[in-house]
Amino acid sequence: MGVLTLGADRAAGYRACVEQRPDRRTPAASTAVPAVSAAPSRLGEVEVRRSARRRRTVTAYREHGRTVVLIPAAFSAAEERRWVDQMVAKLQTREERRRRTLGSDEALMSRAEELSAAHLEGRAVPASVRWVENQNRRWGSCTPADRTIRLSGRLRGMPQFVVDYVLVHELAHLLEPSHSARFWSLVRTYPDADRALGFLEGVEYGTGRTLPPGGPDDDELEPGAVD
Numbered sequence: 001m002g003v004l005t006l007g008a009d010r011a012a013g014y015r016a017c018v019e020q021r022p023d024r025r026t027p028a029a030s031t032a033v034p035a036v037s038a039a040p041s042r043l044g045e046v047e048v049r050r051s052a053r054r055r056r057t058v059t060a061y062r063e064h065g066r067t068v069v070l071i072p073a074a075f076s077a078a079e080e081r082r083w084v085d086q087m088v089a090k091l092q093t094r095e096e097r098r099r100r101t102l103g104s105d106e107a108l109m110s111r112a113e114e115l116s117a118a119h120l121e122g123r124a125v126p127a128s129v130r131w132v133e134n135q136n137r138r139w140g141s142c143t144p145a146d147r148t149i150r151l152s153g154r155l156r157g158m159p160q161f162v163v164d165y166v167l168v169h170e171l172a173h174l175l176e177p178s179h180s181a182r183f184w185s186l187v188r189t190y191p192d193a194d195r196a197l198g199f200l201e202g203v204e205y206g207t208g209r210t211l212p213p214g215g216p217d218d219d220e221l222e223p224g225a226v227d
Contacts, residue, residue: 048084050075059206060087062157067091070206094157105130108151112167119189124171131156139200140166142173149174158199165196 045066050073059070069084109129116124127147135141135152142149149170155163172186187193 046084046088048080058083058087060091061203062091062154091157103156108167111164112149112171115164115167115190116171119168120171120175120186124174126171126174129167129170140170142170144174144177147174161192162196162199165190165193165200168193 047066047068049068049070051070052073054070054072055074056072057070058072061068067088069087071080071083075083105128108131109126112126112129116122116126125147126149129149129151131153132150133153135150136154138152139155140149140151149167151163151166151170155166168190169187172183175186176183190196
């Protein structure tokens with residue numbers, strides 16, 4: 001899931017997003033209108049969601065085959081159109097750039113090998129690394145028994161340091177299956193680990209998709225897999 005966020009709200013997080021802060025003051029009185037869906041773009045259907053809690057940021061991301069744009073409730077109709085067009089264009093550019101880099105499973109595997117060598121002394125050796133589209137709540141998963149790693153397609157279009165973090169996270173599971181202190185010490189050999197984790201958590205918070213502890217999970221996880 002690619003997410004583009006432009007803004008001052010710290011939608012820190014673990015997921016794909018584009019964000020920007022409009023250079024304007026929030027009006028004293030709300031000019032909010034009901035959420036609307038814009039005309040289809042190259043990214044498919046565009047859904048606009050207004051939020052009274054959102055003051056100074058505009059966020060765009062991909063969700064279930066459509067583009068979602070989050071805007072402050074106080075935006076006028078004209079501001080909505082301008083920002084939706086801008087954010088959709090930015091998201092398209094980012095996704096196209098991502099497809100040229102880590103678009104294939106082969107490229108993802110190559111990047112995982114590079115990260116293992118750089119941060120895990122080459123000890124994490126995956127048998128395969130691939131994109132999957134059936135992980136809607138997990139960013140990645142790993143099956144230590146057969147050394148396979150899967151990354152959620154929702155990560156497509158996210159910043160490189162975020163995708164790299166998820167790869168390192170799953171690579172670390174090849175060396176330590178549980179989320180033990182040893183596991184996290186391995187993950188934090190990646191210098192942008194905390195930054196990336198914050199980004200993904202912010203994406204989840206900003207889109208209201210945070211999964212409560214013990215709550216339901218709609219992901220398909222293979223036998224023996226960990227996330």
